[in-house]
Amino acid sequence: MEGEWDAVQTLVSTKAPLGLKFIGGPQGSLEVAQKTMNEQAKRINEPVNLRLRFVKTHFGVVEDRAFNLRSRLDSFAGKSVVASVNYADVRESNRASILASGGTEDDPLTTTLVYFKGPAAQKTFVISHNQDPLDSDNWSGYELDRSIFALTNNNIAPPVTTDTEVIY
Numbered sequence: 735m736e737g738e739w740d741a742v743q744t745l746v747s748t749k750a751p752l753g754l755k756f757i758g759g760p761q762g763s764l765e766v767a768q769k770t771m772n773e774q775a776k777r778i779n780e781p782v783n784l785r786l787r788f789v790k791t792h793f794g795v796v797e798d799r800a801f802n803l804r805s806r807l808d809s810f811a812g813k814s815v816v817a818s819v820n821y822a823d824v825r826e827s828n829r830a831s832i833l834a835s836g837g838t839e840d841d842p843l844t845t846t847l848v849y850f851k852g853p854a855a856q857k858t859f860v861i862s863h864n865q866d867p868l869d870s871d872n873w874s875g876y877e878l879d880r881s882i883f884a885l886t887n888n889n890i891a892p893p894v895t896t897d898t899e900v901i902y
Contacts, residue, residue, distance in 0.1 A: 735788045736795045742781045743806065748774040757894075784809035792836045797877075799842050803858060807848065817849045822857065853887035861897070875902045 750757055754767035784805045787798040800819040807816050823829050827844040845859040858881045865875035877900045884893035 736790045738785055738787045741784055741786045743784060743809075744779060744781050745774070745777050746779065748778065782809050789840075789842065791841045792838070793841075796842055799844070799846050799858075803846055803848060815850055815852075817851045819849075820847050821845065822847050824859070826859075849886075853885055853889075854883065855886050856881050856883045858882075865902075873902075876900065877902075 748771065750767070750771065754764055754771065755762035757767045757770050786805060787801045788795050789798050800821060804816045804819045808814050821829075821843040822845040823843070824845045829839070829843070832841050832843070833839070845857065848856040848858070850856070858879055861878045861880050863875065863877040865873055867873045879898050879900070881896050881898065882893050883896070885891055
């Protein structure tokens with residue numbers, strides 16, 4: 735899997751299991767929420783082309799999260815919306831522990847910080863992942879990520895949290 739890959743990602747489902755009020759913006763507007771759900775429903779089964787990168791590390795081949803997150807966000811937006819992506823040193827995945835385990839300064843971490851071209855930022859981190867080798871040439875896996883999106887200006891809107899499952 736090491737290298738850069740042309741990929742196609744397709745939204746197959748969108749749900750609001752706790753109710754629409756949680757996707758209706760800062761005031762929990764049901765009108766805004768319904769418009770959001772309707773827009774997402776239009777994108778179900780719509781293939782989105784993007785580029786993904788996986789890099790070889792001391793621990794095996796891993797996702798280049800910074801590269802891939804920028805690629806996904808820009809591709810789904812249909813334009814360049816990301817200003818920068820950085821890895822975040824956090825207790826669960828930090829540079830010191832990677833280096834102490836034999837890794838390098840270039841190894842990806844599992845938590846990223848995205849700064850958008852507008853006044854917004856997003857922190858994304860892994861909640862769960864697993865893989866299943868199918869045979870010598872094939873494998874399957876999944877990753878469950880949580881993203882916290884917040885405005886970075888003086889707006890008092892609360893952050894928005896989303897969970898995403900990626901199945902490989």
